Amino acid sequence: MELWYAPTSPFARKVRIATHELGLADRIRLVEVDPWTDVRLRTLNPLAKVPTLVLESGEVLYESGVLCEYLDSLTPEPHLFPAAGPQRWRALLLQGLADGASTVASRLFADERRPANQRAEAMLARFTQAIDAALRALESQALRTDSLTIGEVSVAALLGSLDFRWPERDWRAPCPRLAAWFQQLDARPSMRDTRHRLPAGN
Numbered sequence: 001m002e003l004w005y006a007p008t009s010p011f012a013r014k015v016r017i018a019t020h021e022l023g024l025a026d027r028i029r030l031v032e033v034d035p036w037t038d039v040r041l042r043t044l045n046p047l048a049k050v051p052t053l054v055l056e057s058g059e060v061l062y063e064s065g066v067l068c069e070y071l072d073s074l075t076p077e078p079h080l081f082p083a084a085g086p087q088r089w090r091a092l093l094l095q096g097l098a099d100g101a102s103t104v105a106s107r108l109f110a111d112e113r114r115p116a117n118q119r120a121e122a123m124l125a126r127f128t129q130a131i132d133a134a135l136r137a138l139e140s141q142a143l144r145t146d147s148l149t150i151g152e153v154s155v156a157a158l159l160g161s162l163d164f165r166w167p168e169r170d171w172r173a174p175c176p177r178l179a180a181w182f183q184q185l186d187a188r189p190s191m192r193d194t195r196h197r198l199p200a201g202n
């Protein structure tokens, strides 16, 4: 299988973390692309987004949640996506919260870099509010450090991207439980082997 990814993307990292946690990393060939300029990507995925997964059959999957659920289904005992019931809704809701915050963080990062006359301060404030509120909501969650679900994987990808994009931003001080959880999680091989970096040539 080929995973088309960008090393700065929290969604691509989420899939890479999941791949490692599921023991499938050696079945994936990584293809690094810039989703904004690589014209091949749109021939695979009409949205031209990473992550995009090309299966052995040539079939193409996209949307990080879909990719993770597909990869989970390849393992003898899928566990990132619990079977229907409270554990599943918890995992999916956590994924939704973390992915939503990652989306907003990506927009904030891009908008902060626009010239002042091309950005709306009200939107920047709204994005910041959403990230802060999502972190507060995560602070009150009982996150797992073993038997991870897609919820924990998504939260780990969010926090890793905040550290990568805003190393100076101290999200840990108001969220000590979340910080302690992330410290443990961030030491896992799945996190160490998938760290963000700038694209080659930058």
Ligand SMILES: N[C@@H](CCC(=O)N[C@@H](CS)C(=O)NCC(=O)O)C(=O)O
Pocket: 006, 008, 009, 010, 011, 012, 035, 036, 047, 048, 049, 050, 051, 062, 063, 064, 065, 099, 106
């Ligand atoms: N909902 C998508 C989001 C993917 C996404 O937004 N990827 C960004 C990189 S972080 C991208 O490819 N952006 C290029 C574009 O929007 O054209 C997912 O979960 O996979």
